[in-house]
Amino acid sequence: xxxxxxxxxxxxxxxxxxxxxxxxxxxxxxxxxxxxxxxxxxxxxxxxxxxxxxxxxxxxxxxxxxxxxxxxxxxxxxxxxxxxxxxxxxxxxxxxxxxxxxxxxxxxxxxxxxxxxxxxxxxxxxxxxxxxxxxxxxxxxxxxxxxxxxxxxxxxxxxxxxxxxxxxxxxxxxxxxxxxxxxxxxxxxxxxxxxxxxxxxxxxxxxxxxxxxxxxxxxxxxxxxxxxxxxxxxxxxxxxxxxxxxxxxxxxxxxxxxxxxxxxxxxxxxxxxxxxxxxxxxxxxxxxxxxxxxxxxxxxxxxxxxxxxxxxxxxxxxxxxxxxxxxxxxxxxxxxxxxxxxxxxxxxxxxxxxxxxxxxxxxxxxxxxxxxxxxxxxxxxxxxxxxxxxxxxxxxxxxxxxxxxxxxxxxxxxxxxxxxxxxxxxxxxxxxxxxxxxxxxxxxxxxxxxxxxxxxxxxxxxxxxxxxxxxxxxxxxxxxxxxxxxxxxxxxxxxxxxxxxxxxxxxxxxxxxxxxxxxxxxxxxxxxxxxxxxxxxxxxxxxxxxxxxxxxxxxxxxxxxxxxxxxxxxxxxxxxxxxxxxxxxxxxxxxxxxxxxxxxxxxxxxxxxxxxxxxxxxxxxxxxxxxxxxxxxxxxxxxxxxxxxxxxxxxxxxxxxxxxxxxxxxxxxxxxxxxxxxxxxxxxxxxxxxxxxxxxxxxxxxxxxxxxxxxxxxxxxxxxxxxxxxxxxxxxxxxxxxxxxxxxxxxxxxxxxxxxxxxxxxxxxx
Ligand SMILES: [Zn+2]
Ligand SMILES: [Zn+2]
Ligand SMILES: [Zn+2]
Numbered sequence: 001x002x003x004x005x006x007x008x009x010x011x012x013x014x015x016x017x018x019x020x021x022x023x024x025x026x027x028x029x030x031x032x033x034x035x036x037x038x039x040x041x042x043x044x045x046x047x048x049x050x051x052x053x054x055x056x057x058x059x060x061x062x063x064x065x066x067x068x069x070x071x072x073x074x075x076x077x078x079x080x081x082x083x084x085x086x087x088x089x090x091x092x093x094x095x096x097x098x099x100x101x102x103x104x105x106x107x108x109x110x111x112x113x114x115x116x117x118x119x120x121x122x123x124x125x126x127x128x129x130x131x132x133x134x135x136x137x138x139x140x141x142x143x144x145x146x147x148x149x150x151x152x153x154x155x156x157x158x159x160x161x162x163x164x165x166x167x168x169x170x171x172x173x174x175x176x177x178x179x180x181x182x183x184x185x186x187x188x189x190x191x192x193x194x195x196x197x198x199x200x201x202x203x204x205x206x207x208x209x210x211x212x213x214x215x216x217x218x219x220x221x222x223x224x225x226x227x228x229x230x231x232x233x234x235x236x237x238x239x240x241x242x243x244x245x246x247x248x249x250x251x252x253x254x255x256x257x258x259x260x261x262x263x264x265x266x267x268x269x270x271x272x273x274x275x276x277x278x279x280x281x282x283x284x285x286x287x288x289x290x291x292x293x294x295x296x297x298x299x300x301x302x303x304x305x306x307x308x309x310x311x312x313x314x315x316x317x318x319x320x321x322x323x324x325x326x327x328x329x330x331x332x333x334x335x336x337x338x339x340x341x342x343x344x345x346x347x348x349x350x351x352x353x354x355x356x357x358x359x360x361x362x363x364x365x366x367x368x369x370x371x372x373x374x375x376x377x378x379x380x381x382x383x384x385x386x387x388x389x390x391x392x393x394x395x396x397x398x399x400x401x402x403x404x405x406x407x408x409x410x411x412x413x414x415x416x417x418x419x420x421x422x423x424x425x426x427x428x429x430x431x432x433x434x435x436x437x438x439x440x441x442x443x444x445x446x447x448x449x450x451x452x453x454x455x456x457x458x459x460x461x462x463x464x465x466x467x468x469x470x471x472x473x474x475x476x477x478x479x480x481x482x483x484x485x486x487x488x489x490x491x492x493x494x495x496x497x498x499x500x501x502x503x504x505x506x507x508x509x510x511x512x513x514x515x516x517x518x519x520x521x522x523x524x525x526x527x528x529x530x531x532x533x534x535x536x537x538x539x540x541x542x543x544x545x546x547x548x549x550x551x552x553x554x555x556x557x558x559x560x561x562x563x564x565x566x567x568x569x570x571x572x573x574x575x576x577x578x579x580x581x582x583x584x585x586x587x588x589x590x591x592x593x594x595x596x597x598x599x600x601x602x603x604x605x606x607x608x609x610x611x612x613x614x615x616x617x618x619x620x621x622x623x624x625x626x627x628x629x630x631x632x633x634x635x636x637x638x639x640x641x642x643x644x645x646x647x648x649x650x651x652x653x654x655x656x657x658x659x660x661x662x663x664x665x666x667x668x669x670x671x672x673x674x675x676x677x678x679x680x681x682x683x684x685x686x687x688x689x690x691x692x693x694x695x696x697x698x699x700x701x702x703x704x705x706x707x708x709x710x711x712x713x714x715x716x717x718x719x720x721x722x723x724x725x726x727x728x729x730x731x732x733x734x735x736x737x738x739x740x741x742x743x744x745x746x747x748x749x750x751x752x753x754x755x756x757x758x759x760x761x762x763x764x765x766x
Contacts, residue, residue: 001034001035001036001037001067001068002034002035002036002037002053002063002065002066002067003034003063003064003066003067004034004061004062004064005061005095005383006034006035006061006063007030007034007035007095008094008095008124008129008138008169009058009060009061009095009124009125010058010060010061010123010124010125010164010166010167011035011057011058011061012028012030012081012161012166012167013081013162013163013166013167014056014057014058014061015028015053016028016079016081016161016162017161017162018049018052018053019039019049019079020079022041022045022048022049022052023041024039024040024041024045024046024079025039025040025041025076025077025079026038026040026079027079027080027081027082029081029082030082038071040073040074040075040076050066053066054066058124058125059125059270060095060098060124060125064386081161094129094130094133094136094382094445095129095130095138096129096130096378096379096381096383097127097128097129097130097131097214097215097302097378097379098125098126098127098270098271098379099126099270099271099272099300099301099302099303099379100121100122100126100127100301100302100303100307101123101125101126101270103123103125103164104122104123104125104126104127104304105304105307107121108304108307108308108311109307109311114153114173115173115174117196117308117311118172118174118177118304119178119180119196119304119308119351120170120172120177120178120305120351120353121173122168122172123164123165123168123171124165124166124167124168125164126270127170128170128214128303129169129170130357130359130378130381130382131355131356131357131358131359131378132144132145132353132354132355132357133357133445135441135445136444136445136447139169140169143169143170143356144353144354145169145170145171145172145177148172148176148178148353150171150172150176151173151175151176153173154171154172154173154175154176154177157171158171170353178351178352178353179351179352180195180196180349180350180351181349181350181351182198182199182202182347182348182350183338183348183350184347185342185345185346185347185348187335187348190347195349196305196308196309199211199309199347199349200309200312200314200315202346202347203220203221203222203309203315204222204314204315206222206227206228207221207228207346207347208220208221208232208235208344208345208346209221209345209346209347209349210331210337210341210344210345210347210349211305211306211309211320211348212337212348212349212350212351212355213303213305213306213320214302214355214359214378215330215332215358215360215377215378215421216322216323216330216331216332216355216358216359216360217322217323217330217331217332217337217341218320218321218322218323219232219236219319219320219322219323219341219344219345220318220320220321221318221319222315222317222318222319223243223245223285223286223289223316223317223318223319224284224286225286226286226287228286229243229286229288229289229319230288232319232321232344233288235343235344236321236344237325238617238618239617240291240292240617240618240621241618241621242289242290242291242293242295242296242297243289243290243297243319243321244274244297244298244299244320244321244361244363245285245289245296245297245298245317245319245320246298246299246300246301246306246317246318247298247299247310247318248310248313248315248316248317249301249310250264250267250268250300252316252317253267253277253298253300255280255283255284256279256283256284256285256296256298256317257277257279257283257296257298258277258278258279258280259277260366262366262369263275263277263366265371266364266366266371267298267300268300269379270379271362271378271379271380272299272301272302272378272379273299273362273364273373273379274298274299274361274362274363274364274375275297275298275299275363275364275365275366276295276296276297276363276364276365276374277295277296277365278294278295278296278631279294279295279296283296284316284317285317292625292628293625293628294631295628297363299320299361302379305349306320320361322360322361323337323340323345324340324424328340328424328428328430328431329424329430329431330358330359330360332355332358333354333355334348334350334352337350357421357438357441358438359377359378359381359421360377360378360421360422361375361377361378362376362378362379362380362422363375365718365720367717367718367720367723367724367739368720368724368739370739370741371741372718372739372740372741372744372745373740373743373744373748373749374718374744374746374748375406375422375744375748376408376419376421376422376743376744376749377421377422378421381419381420381421382418382420382442382445382446383418384416384418385416385417385418385419385494385742385743385752386415386416387415387416387493387756387759388493388494388495389415389496390496391496391497391527392498393415393493393498393527393756393759393760393763394414394415394759394763395412395413395414395415395755395759395762396413396451396452396762397411397413397448397450397451398411398412398413398450398451398452398453398454398755398758398762399411399412399439399448399450399453399454399467399470400412400453400454400455400751400752400755400758401454401455401456401463401464401467401751401754402456402463402747402750402751403456403463403483403747403750403751404425404426404456404458404461404462404463404747405426405427405619405747406422406424406746406747406748407423407424407425407431407435407463407747408420408421408422408423408747408749408751409438409439409751410751410752410754411442411443411446411448411450411755412448412755412758412759413446413448417752417755417756418446418448419743419751420438420439420442420751422748423435423438426462426463427462431462432462432466435463450476451476452476452479452758453467453470453471453478454467454478454479454480454481454754454755454757454758455468455480455481455754456480456481456483456486456511456754457480457481457482457483457511457512457513458483458510458511464480479757479758479761479762481753481754481757481758482510482512482513482530483507483510483511483512483750484503484505484507484510484512484519484713484714485503485523485525485529485530485753485757486750486751486753486754486756486757487503487505487507487713487714487745487749487750487753488501488503488505488523488525488530488711488753489525489756489757489760490713490743490749490750490753490756491503491711491712491713491738491740491745491753492525492527492711492738492756493527493752493753493756494738494740494741494742494743495711495738497709497711497738498527499526500524500525500526500705500707500709501525501709501710501711502523502524502525502533502698502701502702502705502707502709502710502735503521503522503523503524503525503530503711503713504521504522504694504698504711504713504714505518505519505521505522505523505713505714506519506520506521506599506600506712506714506715506717506722507519507598507599507600507713507714507715507746508598508600508601508620508714508715508716509548509596509600510598513532516538516594516595516596517541517595517596517597517598518596518597519536519596519597519598519599519600519601520535520536520597520598520599520602520660521534521535521597521714522535522658522694522698522701524701524705524707526760527756527757527759527760528757528760528761528764532656533656533657533658533697533701533704534646534657534658534659534660534697534701535597535659535660536597536598536599536602536644536659536660536662537561537597537644537647537652537659537660537661537662538595538596538597539554539557539558539561539595539596539597539601539602539605540557540561540586540587540593540594540595540596541553541554541557541593541594541595541596541601542556542557542586542587542592542593543583543592543593544592544593544594547601548601548604548616548619549615549616550614550616551605551607551608551613551615551616551622552575552608552613552614552615553573553575554601554602554604554605554608555572555574555604555605555606555608556569556570556575556579556580556583557583557605558601558602558605558662558666559572559573559605559609560584561662562662562663562666562667563663564666566580567580568670572609572670572673573608573609574608574612574614599690599714599716600620600715602662602690603620603622603716604616604622604623606626606669606683606686607622607625607626608622609669609670609673610629610669610673610679610682610683610686611625611626611629611679613625620715620718623716626683627683627719627721627722629679629683630683630684630686630687630721631721632680633680633684634684635721635724635725637681637684637685637688640668640685640688640689641664641668641689642665642668642669642685642686642688642689642690643664643665643689643690643692643693643696644661644662644664644665644689644690645660645661645663645664645693646658646659646660646696646697646700647659647660647661657700657704658697660693660694665686665689668685669686672685684721687719687721687722687725688725691722691725691726691729692729694726695726695729695730695733698710698733698735702735708735708736709735709736709738710730710735710737710738711737711738711739712726712738712739712745713740713745713749713753714745714746715745715746717739717740717745717746718745718746723739727739
């Protein structure tokens with residue numbers, strides 16, 4: 001019995017070959033939780049078979065466990081692959097999409113091969129999976145390849161257990177498979193001969209091409225041409241947000257970015273995520289691609305069509321950004337793309353293999369030496385994340401709906417949590433439609449009928465409303481999970497921390513148990529509950545949501561809270577007198593000025609003062625720029641006076657042991673600015689001061705509770721400098737430190753944590 005990712009990844013033909021080579025008889029079949037193998041033969045051959053099973057497994061397979069036991073010999077001759085029906089319930093479901101493998105890439109570029117330049121070649125080791133599948137089992141009739149009848153050559157490959165394309169569901173060739181064509185904005189096909197060659201010409205001429213990919217359309221321009229990138233930004237009405245760049249190969253990625261070995265490994269995994277890496281000066285990529293920050297989101301081609309755009313060497317780097325407007329779901333359908341992108345794209349590179357599941361590119365970064373997911377989507381979904389056995393937690397079938405922005409929901413059952421792809425913001429009807437569409441699909445895929453539903457504590461989220469209605473219709477009682485509890489519990493679960501941990505939840509926005517907006521929290525956490533131990537002092541957000549889009553508001557509010565007079569506070573925040581008076585009045589009266597303890601908002605406020613950034617164009621822009629500013633500064637700054645002071649909560653009339661106040665921090669920032677200390681240094685000092693204060697608060701929590709394990713979570717943990725400073729500082733203090741590795745520390749990981757908390761609460765009730 002082999003468990004793990006062993007279905008739809010060429011595992012059965014691999015075992016078949018192995019058995020033949022070792023001269024063993026028996027069979028292999030798919031099973032509920034993996035595959036079952038029976039082999040018969042001499043003992044040393046069986047041993048060799050077992051060790052090779054692990055050592056030589058196909059690239060996309062992931063073996064979690066092999067359970068072997070002896071059976072009486074049956075005298076069976078030969079080895080066979082049992083019928084492909086899956087027995088009983090599946091837990092392996094549909095594999096994730098995988099980048100073109102080296103064998104297929106060779107064929108793609110080999111003029112002698114029958115699939116030379118065929119944009120849809122694939123095999124059992126690579127190709128689309130999740131995005132082309134309607135329902136389980138993962139077999140061709142259930143995919144969007146159903147309408148393409150295989151030609152005799154393809155069928156022969158498909159039927160031959162020794163062929164690399166044995167049961168490769170999307171198998172196709174020039175004879176029988178999907179095709180590409182170039183279309184104008186009006187939808188009419190442009191008779192261009194070789195559509196790929198024509199596309200290359202258009203891109204090199206600076207045009208914007210909408211290119212149909214694996215999980216949706218991309219909008220593409222030549223990334224080395226400033227004017228072309230600016231045209232795309234103007235048409236997309238998106239001026240600040242960094243755009244992802246696809247480069248020809250690893251060599252080209254090295255030319256664009258200074259890559260570490262860990263970053264190179266991440267770039268070349270079969271999931272092919274976008275990797276945020278340090279951009280090289282003078283690398284030739286247009287500045288407009290990622291203005292104001294020292295990083296570039298780079299990735300490598302993962303579909304044959306993309307490889308073809310780079311083949312021939314004329315194209316070096318392409319902007320490849322999700323084809324959507326604002327935070328709407330990515331376009332997948334040809335007609336939909338024309339309707340929604342007609343005003344943006346000059347031409348469309350279309351194809352007729354339907355995309356059935358929307359799936360954005362995944363985004364990852366190496367944070368503090370190890371990979372961290374920022375957006376978990378193509379290449380990872382729908383693979384489950386297992387709850388470690390040490391956790392001793394089994395989930396009943398349940399649904400966790402996630403949060404508001406960057407929504408991802410999760411289904412759980414037993415020891416597995418299946419997160420959906422990144423769905424975007426649940427702010428409008430389109431977002432909610434995408435949510436329900438994906439939920440239906442994943443419920444079918446994993447045959448999970450939830451018996452419980454978890455949602456965020458925020459009463460105003462669409463996801464909360466949705467969860468309550470959904471639960472009511474099924475007679476279930478929904479479980480509300482506090483935002484930062486979910487963040488911390490998720491990280492605890494990833495690392496098998498079953499009892500308690502000190503959680504640093506450093507975040508942008510999360511609804512607190514007291515109705516205020518939390519986000520700079522030290523929690524003493526169990527999986528099923530928490531106590532709030534410390535937090536950043538409350539600061540009003542004048543204008544509510546507007547204070548997130550306009551960091552100058554946060555700067556003004558924070559400076560006023562820190563005791564600065566109106567005029568200097570206004571000058572530092574970049575507010576005019578009238579604005580300052582309006583804000584002051586809002587704060588005084590508490591009108592539309594909710595209180596927040598968010599570290600994300602403190603970052604915004606400091607960025608507004610140090611960088612003079614009044615408004616942001618995308619979420620967390622100011623904070624990201626502040627981190628970027630400090631990128632070349634040393635971590636070791638000696639003592640800095642930027643640390644928030646730890647106050648006894650009781651003395652402030654608050655019901656937490658500690659409150660972190662930022663008055664001294666603000667005075668130190670302002671002193672340094674006035675003394676002309678360079679801004680990069682100020683940004684670095686701010687990071688150091690913040691981590692120093694939270695390390696001290698964690699030390700305090702340890703004194704009171706005896707807990708030595710600290711978990712780092714929340715959106716601010718995407719900040720590499722902060723993650724590194726906190727981890728090294730906490731370790732120096734003798735803490736054991738845990739960071740997210742398999743799910744995102746930001747709101748993309750929220751549903752995983754909600755599922756863990758709900759499972760723990762339900763386990764306790766039973
Ligand atoms: Zn392949
Ligand atoms: Zn064919
Ligand atoms: Zn959060």
